[in-house]
Amino acid sequence: MKALQIVTAVLVPPVGVFLKRGISAEFWIAFALTLAFFVPGLVYALVVVLKP
Numbered sequence: 236m237k238a239l240q241i242v243t244a245v246l247v248p249p250v251g252v253f254l255k256r257g258i259s260a261e262f263w264i265a266f267a268l269t270l271a272f273f274v275p276g277l278v279y280a281l282v283v284v285l286k287p
Contacts, residue, residue, distance in 0.1 A: 252279075
């Protein structure tokens with residue numbers, strides 16, 4: 236499951252965060268960052284997914 240979360244966080248950052256945390260504040264932050272510019276959303280999603 237972790238590998239799937241990482242792959243989706245790279246391809247579609249909000250979906251990767253959704254798989255890890257569900258619909259939460261972190262999902263909406265990733266969504267907004269991805270809409271603003273892809274790279275900040277990608278970095279934020281990877282941080283959330285890789286955080287223990």
